[in-house]
Amino acid sequence: MDKAKPRPAEPPPATSEQIRDAFEALTPIEVARLAKYARWRLRAFGSRQLSRDADEFVTDALISLLDGRRTWQPQKIPFYVCFKGIIKSQTYNLRTKGPEDAFDKLKSLRNKDDTDTAEPLDRRASRTFQDPERELEWAQIERLIKERFADDDEAALMLEARLEGKTPTEIREALGLTQQQYETIVKRVRRAIANILEGSQP
Amino acid sequence: MTSKKDAALRALYEEIAESIAEAPDADIVEECKVEGGSVEQVADHMRDVLRSAWKGFQQKSLREARETYQRTASALRTAAIRLPDTAAERRQLLAGVLSRRPEVGSAINMHFRDFDQMSDEDVETCLQQFAQLGLLPTDDGHEG
Numbered sequence: 331m332d333k334a335k336p337r338p339a340e341p342p343p344a345t346s347e348q349i350r351d352a353f354e355a356l357t358p359i360e361v362a363r364l365a366k367y368a369r370w371r372l373r374a375f376g377s378r379q380l381s382r383d384a385d386e387f388v389t390d391a392l393i394s395l396l397d398g399r400r401t402w403q404p405q406k407i408p409f410y411v412c413f414k415g416i417i418k419s420q421t422y423n424l425r426t427k428g429p430e431d432a433f434d435k436l437k438s439l440r441n442k443d444d445t446d447t448a449e450p451l452d453r454r455a456s457r458t459f460q461d462p463e464r465e466l467e468w469a470q471i472e473r474l475i476k477e478r479f480a481d482d483d484e485a486a487l488m489l490e491a492r493l494e495g496k497t498p499t500e501i502r503e504a505l506g507l508t509q510q511q512y513e514t515i516v517k518r519v520r521r522a523i524a525n526i527l528e529g530s531q532p
Numbered sequence: 533m534t535s536k537k538d539a540a541l542r543a544l545y546e547e548i549a550e551s552i553a554e555a556p557d558a559d560i561v562e563e564c565k566v567e568g569g570s571v572e573q574v575a576d577h578m579r580d581v582l583r584s585a586w587k588g589f590q591q592k593s594l595r596e597a598r599e600t601y602q603r604t605a606s607a608l609r610t611a612a613i614r615l616p617d618t619a620a621e622r623r624q625l626l627a628g629v630l631s632r633r634p635e636v637g638s639a640i641n642m643h644f645r646d647f648d649q650m651s652d653e654d655v656e657t658c659l660q661q662f663a664q665l666g667l668l669p670t671d672d673g674h675e676g
Contacts, residue, residue, distance in 0.1 A: 350583075361575035367553050397589070467541060493544070
């Protein structure tokens with residue numbers, strides 16, 4: 331019987347100086363991309379984001395790396411990839427483990443009369459969201475579909491399907507789009523939503 | 533929030549976040565411009581946030597280390613070391629520690645050459661250091 335090969339030693343995690351040198355070495359495009367990524371990830375977080383702005387969110391991510399709750403092994407992955415991953419998992423943690431807020435306490439009361447499927451979208455939105463900011467965003471995106479994308483069927487259909495809970499794969503298949511065509515639509519949608527949500531950046 | 537609407541909105545924003553991560557550089561440049569800034573401005577701000585977080589963490593770590601050191605030093609200084617009243621009892625206590633901890637005895641022998649030749653003052657100094665290292669038995673008989 332073969333002896334089990336000894337596991338190679340884990341490369342050491344980065345020191346705080348290495349972490350500093352790594353974020354200083356990122357290109358402006360990479361840093362800007364991370365900033366935007368963090369902003370959208372935080373926006374996805376919804377009502378709980380109210381206790382964090384984008385700067386605090388990024389600060390939390392870096393601190394988790396410095397205090398050892400997260401680790402970066404420079405020999406394994408680039409800092410950019412690691413930090414993006416931390417931002418992503420941070421939103422996941424906030425969503426799944428975050429403290430309940432005042433809106434959550436009202437949720438059970440609202441659910442009792444949630445006649446979700448029988449009402450027009452606008453009225454449904456106002457009943458099912460606990461966060462007024464989210465309600466507004468929902469209404470703005472619906473208006474976007476009707477007005478801005480009135481002449482852009484693909485973007486309108488994609489956005490409608492997304493709001494209905496369809497996945498990107500389902501939408502691609504339903505609309506007969508290639509991955510590249512779909513990504514082009516996402517880009518149009520991203521710019522349009524960024525435009526309407528301007529001024530309410532997280 | 534668990535409503536279907538919230539989940540749909542969240543999924544949409546998460547998809548947009550991932551699309552940003554994959555977008556060509558030119559798109560990032562263009563979108564920064566559309567938002568009324570530049571890549572450099574967005575990057576400078578983000579880098580300042582990271583620098584500030586890094587510096588804050590270093591200062592906090594240093595402050596905590598300094599506080600820990602001061603607490604420990606203070607505890608050592610103020611620790612009440614109760615040694616036996618007579619020189620003979622103190623010498624007996626030292627002999628007891630050395631017999632329980634031969635490795636300490638070796639170190640003492642290296643330093644003083646001959647245990648029997650240690651002055652009463654040396655014995656007392658040794659015991660005080662042992663007390664700070666927790667090598668002296670406590671009232672309940674354990675090393676403390």
